[in-house]
Amino acid sequence: MFEARLVASATFKKILDAVKDLLTEASFDCSESGIQLQAMDNSHISLVSLMLRSDGFDKYRCDRSLTMGMNLANMAKIFKCANNDDTVTIKAQDDADVVTFMFEAKKQEKISDYEMKLMNLDQEHLGIPETDFSCVIRMPSTEFARICRDLSQFGESIVISCTKEGVKFSSGGDIGTANVKLAQTNNFDKEEECVTIEMQEPVTLTFACQYLNSFTKATPLAAQVQLSMSDNVPLVVEYQIPDLGHLRFYLAPKIEEDEN
Amino acid sequence: MFEARLVASATFKKILDAVKDLLTEASFDCSESGIQLQAMDNSHISLVSLMLRSDGFDKYRCDRSLTMGMNLANMAKIFKCANNDDTVTIKAQDDADVVTFMFEAKKQEKISDYEMKLMNLDQEHLGIPETDFSCVIRMPSTEFARICRDLSQFGESIVISCTKEGVKFSSGGDIGTANVKLAQTNNFDKEEECVTIEMQEPVTLTFACQYLNSFTKATPLAAQVQLSMSDNVPLVVEYQIPDLGHLRFYLAPKIEEDEN
């Protein structure tokens, strides 16, 4: 028997919105410690990693570890039927081929339940090594989304250069060139609006706009985003989900042709 | 001479929005008692019935009964030119082939008049028998619209089951199954948010989502919607137009194949 209950279904909606462009289907691994999802995106370029800790749920019971393969577009359709402040309960029997989502309105006079068939998906076990990063940038998630969207008008790639002073995003193409520079914040009044940089050594890496833009679909999940970069290892774009876990995206840098 | 004047043109806009998907053209029967419209929808499945009482208008004069055939898409275009708080006056001569809509802005420095050609339409005289219904449900119109929209993601039909305790809407298909249950309201603080049920005997009927969704275009007209159901007679979906009349939709239940 698996049962997980969360007071605000809005968090699930945001997670589904954040990943449903990258993944059409995915396996949710449920265990005593929580719910985990790890999958390459449909084009096998980037990696999505979601962790929801069991202690972040309002009620959590997982008698035996189980893996539930779900079609994310269908799951998103079901969650669209929930109001943002509905309580959501996810239920499955131990060897079930269905999962049930139950939404309860706050005033409790409306109860909806949706039963969805589970899928058998090939499991890829992906080892993600822990890395020390040369640069770790924290910045407002809306600012990062805005910069990625703005710069993708000018080219297919964005160059991110990080030094102690700040971070520069650049792009270029037929129209011309674009540079956006953010300085590290000195005034720490509003933590959510800060730009902070932890740097071991400066890094300059190039990434495909298309994937960065997909990752920023997670913006509503968190006020800040964290970018971790080192030469020759994938960028990690991380959104902390308050009191519940995190959603991380991994993307390998582009090898510039003229660098050979 | 026919002349009818209403202080808020917004009501007419909402009526047109509510019926223009179902009807491309319709006859408005004007008499001393008011304006009436009765027509089968374009596919001849459902029935639309509108009644606007003469005493609900700010000014109403109808010297001789007349029938005006109108293209509803063109009428909607004309009403799009009115501001919501404009006063609207509808005028026609006794044997006229045109109707005039006049909009006056509140401050009266802007006056617009639109003249539209009338059409000769075949008149269907539809007898709608008065019925005692097994169940009459009143519920918030936005809730009904939401449920119809949500459930149509899962199948082409919605099953409505009504008992003394409450009403259940169900749907199902390839994705899975969906059930939404509303309990009768105990707390009658806000009348508009109540779910109330008058039941002679329980009823379970199946309806096509497509038509239910069309009917809910009338949601802006009224805070509550009334669903009246009996076995083997059409469902009546009724929106009261405050101080003016009502808009009703009739839809026959689907005969389930396995019921033979």
Next chain:
Amino acid sequence: MFEARLVASATFKKILDAVKDLLTEASFDCSESGIQLQAMDNSHISLVSLMLRSDGFDKYRCDRSLTMGMNLANMAKIFKCANNDDTVTIKAQDDADVVTFMFEAKKQEKISDYEMKLMNLDQEHLGIPETDFSCVIRMPSTEFARICRDLSQFGESIVISCTKEGVKFSSGGDIGTANVKLAQTNNFDKEEECVTIEMQEPVTLTFACQYLNSFTKATPLAAQVQLSMSDNVPLVVEYQIPDLGHLRFYLAPKIEEDEN
């Protein structure tokens, strides 16, 4: 060296939105007195004339007059990257083939610069004679935009008739006919909402809806619009840009067939 700085980039965004449907590319003539643009629209029917006075800028330096040919769609893409309250600085070297747009956020921790290639465009020198007009109408710009939009549902042309009492806009076609009458305002409380008419003699002229609708894209620039009309000369539709200059559109009246 050319450099012009404006505290609110929003004004530039609005200007680009106002002209980018009519012009795909245009030459900006920069001199000590300011920035000027004059160009026929893409179909060579109407004329756009923009004047931004140097004293309206927060900083303005133009050592030598220069003409910068720009692709307006690309320029609009660049300005979409600015926040409305960003400061914008436009810079070019004297014989440069590029122009730089720099946006600075208010808090100054974000600086973006965009470099765009300039184009060599054929220069048309257009003489616009000063005219005394028979009628000059000033009215709320949103009201003018609304009327043009509403009436273009009914026909391809709008007839504007101006007398001392007021101005009438008319249109007609298959659906029927439409007339909107505005009276001159007697109450001058809110200047922005006034309709005022200066008339030497009454005028009735016909214009193509399509162009009038394009001109009204400038509505966000100014609360009032001024229409200047005389028989046989182009209509002038003028939007004053507060403290900075103006944007004018010129459109020749249609010759009605039955007038020969």
